[in-house]
Amino acid sequence: MSHERRLRFKTLVMVLLMVVCANVGDLMLKRGMLQIGAVQLTLSGIWLALLSTIHNTTIWLAILFLIAFTFCYMTAVSWADYSYVMPAGAFGYAVQTLLAVVILHEAVSARRWFGVVLIVVGVLLVGQTHPSTTAPKPVAS
């Protein structure tokens, strides 16, 4: 595989991992907080919520996925441009909409589909540019 293709391939894999980890993490965080219930904005309420989150497995899984997202993001920008990785990550909004339709059978408005199309075309345009436009980086060892 040529250097260019290898660079594109590993950046694509990292961006996809970022999107999956961020979406799963957000979903689990939402589910975990629903299990805990509404947090009361008093000192004892916040303390109780903190204790509940510490004992909630779903919240810990969510944190693991969000740490994995950060790690993938940091890895991707170690070789690719920030202006390449950042907009590509917005592809997650398109995935969320597709999942809402396919899995949850939600109705999606025409306006939202228009937004999704704009994101997909935008990400495709960014994807056609070279992932790294700065000088070659050292290898961490």
Place this chain on the structure above:
Amino acid sequence: MTRLVLMLVFFICCSTGGEIAMTHGMKQVGEPESFRPGALLRFAGKALSSGWIWFALPLLAASFYSLLILLSWAPLSVVIPASAFNYVVGTFGAKYLLREQVSPKRWMGVIMVCIGVTVVLLT
């Protein structure tokens, strides 16, 4: 109104500044030598010893909390476009601070993503 604008500026500065500092730090760290567990652990260790990463983390935390404050102060129709505007400000930062070459095609893509995210999040 002034309070809201100042908080919006603070949020955008922290968010973009944090991500640019993190990218700069990771560029100094360099990419992992391979994707084997040992190499990834060494890579993570090197990243955590970078001063730029520790400079970025508080900025990203501040951007998260300022977003929460903004959401409690202003309607989504104000906060979401402002947060999507980060894509444009971030690209300017990438061009002028990180010296990335942003072609017209990449600019076009970033602007479409910015508008698309605003439309999706406001529906």
